[in-house]
Amino acid sequence: MNRFESFLSNKLLPLSSKMQENNVLGALTEGFIRTSPATIGSAFILILANFPIQGWLDWLQKIKIADSLSAVANASIGIMALLAVYNIAFAYAKRLGCNSQNAGLISLASYFILIPQTITTFVKENGEWVSNQIGAVKFDYLGGQGIFIGMLVALLITKLYSSLSKRKFTIKLPESVPPMVADSLAPTFIVTIIFALVCAVRIAFSFTGFHDVFNFITSVISAPINSVMANPLTMIMIQVLLSFLWFFGIHNAVLSGPLSAVTLTMITTNIQAFTSGDPLPYGTAFMIYSVCGAAGNTMGLIICLMTSKSKRYREMFKLGALPTVFNITEPLVFGLPIILNPLYFFPMVLSPLISGFVSWGLITTILPIHYNPTVENIPWTTPGFVKFALSGGISYLLIYIIITVLVTLIWLPFVRIADKKELELERKNNEQKEEEESENHIHA
Template sequence: MSKLEVFLNNKLLPIASRLQQNKVLAALMEGFIRTSPITLGIAFITIIGNFPIPAWIEFLTKIGIYPHVEAITNGATGVFSLYVVYSLAYSYAKQLEANERNSALISLASFIMLMPQSISTTVMKDGQQVTQAIGALKLDFLGGQGLFIGMITALLMTRLYAFLSKKKMMLKLPESVPPMVTQSLSPVFVVTLIFVLVFILRVLFGFTASGSIFQFFIDVISAPLNSLAASPLSIIFIVELLAILWFFGIHNAVLQGPLGMITMTMIVTNIGAFQKGEKLPFLIPSVIYMGMYAAGFMGFVTFFMIRSKSAKMKQLGKLSFVPSLFNITEPIMFGMPIILNPIFFIPQIFTQLIAGFITWGLTTTILPITLNPTMSLLPWTTPTFVKMPLSGGLNYTILMIICMLIGIMMWYPFIKIADKKEYELELAVEQENKKESKLEHMKDEIQA
């Protein structure tokens, strides 16, 4: 392991450092880190509100508390794309030396302008149910499904604003005008031009079958998967695709349609066969899915972070540990960040892929699994180390441990590399602060 760490430090770290100097990547990393208070702050309420005991959720619903839990969760993660757009545009504008607040507000406005602003609903009219369009923003596009479009919008609009601002298109105001007013009014021509381009883009995508850039993106990504049937290869392909897209900031919600269709087909069919005492038709795909899920368990990643030398990683690990146990990964994905971080490309992309094929091989040879598919209906916050033993007993537990060990072996050296890099940066900042403090002390002595 030490030889691997040395190799990765000598070969990977310099490449990752050069990539992180890129203004877009630097802005993405800073923008995601700035959103971490939201994902960390909501984690406790999400865990309590979705605690993996069905009777608890039923109790909260009965006493009228659960809708408020959902409201708080939606206020954070349900509109998370809004926070990412603002934060990312702000960070990128700083890299480009443009006005941060103007860039962030323009990007946020452009994002909402591109979004569908009506939804269909069923209402009663003259005693009959009729479909009617009402003015509203779809929460899906404000959350995970709109995240990637939000990132692109923030980067492009900020870059365009910075470019046009330097082309002497800003409105000149007298020096007597207060700076706050000048900053607000001077970019009026630039902003008008940007919004005209946004209007054209919205109209063009409105002529497509999808109707909007958001739905167009989802259709393009999910279309090839809609025809897939549940099989070992299709499950490996889809879960691996999720890992790849997640690295590039495309939330799993984008594929919830085809993935949900396949997984629910497996669950319902398996439960029906289980109740009849028949062989489970989708046993192997279901086991592979959970094996890959176990390899992607982030609890051990946060555990390694807690034991880091870097103060940043240690603190983030402590804050993310409990949420990660309950499958809430956003704090670490955005807080580290893992998304678009070159250091974590290999473990994020290859861990679950390796686990998928190993699970397939073990399950069909030396480690047969007897599965209780009704356990698949447990809430999504049920910890993996609880769900898998309950679902398949000893052999399933052994498989879970093997898959988690694969995850540990894949992530550990890269966490060490990231820790080393962060620790060196913190030492450099500490030394710089000491020098500045010493200079200030010397100045005070001279003045005295």
């Protein structure tokens, strides 16, 4: 372990630090960190709204507050793409030396230009149902499915805004004009150019079979998934792919369409076979898929954070532990951050890979499970130890515990290195603060 940690400290940690100094990667990291207040703040309310007790859920519906609780999630995690666009653009503009607020607003407006802004509904006229176009924006484009495109928009638009600003495309106003007004009017020509280019992109995609850039990204990424069969190996690879994409900021929601087609088929077929007393055709595959865990199986990461020494990591444990227990990983993914942090790439991708093959071996050899697929219908926020105990009894719960221990060991050396780095930074900051206070005291 010590030799491995030495390798991480001498090789991977310097690479991580160097990459964080890069303007683009630094802006992405800062941008995602700045979104964490919204994700952390809503996580606990999301747990409350989806607490895995049917009587509680029925009571929320009865007193008519379920929709209001869901609105909190929609206004935070549901608009994560919008939060990311503005904050990434703001952080990137700061590094490029241009107006951060203008860059954030222009990027956000550009993102909305690309979003489909009509929804087809059906109304009854003269006894027949006819289609009707209304002006509206789906939450699908504002949340997880739009994060990847939001990253690209924020970086490209901010870079273009910075380049045009440096080429003096701004409007020169008299010095008598208040600075706030001057800053607002100066980029008028630049904004016109940027909006025209973004609109051209929107028009170009409207003439393709994809119709919009969002559908293009989703289709290109999702295409390989549509052609695979639901078997244990495929399920493991899908979870590895999800973790890989999540590391680069591509939310699992991007693959929700094709994955739902696969997983819902598996669940429905398994339930039909279960109620008929027949063997489950996808029982092993879905159990392995569930054990792999999303986002690098972050329960192991939370356990590692329990022993952290730096103040920042101790606080992240306090803020991220409860949401992670209820399968809400955004506070950790954005708060540490894990996204685009080279130090966490290997545990993020290796955790589902190793978990999948180990659980596959255990299920098919020494720990066979009498699996009840009907439990898959309980809310997704159900803690893992509860869900596995209900759906597979003591054997499945034991596998969950074994995998959690294994994943903890995978995350441990990486977390210890990162925690050590944070602790050193905190010590340096404290020493610098003490020196400044001492100097101020002497001068006083």
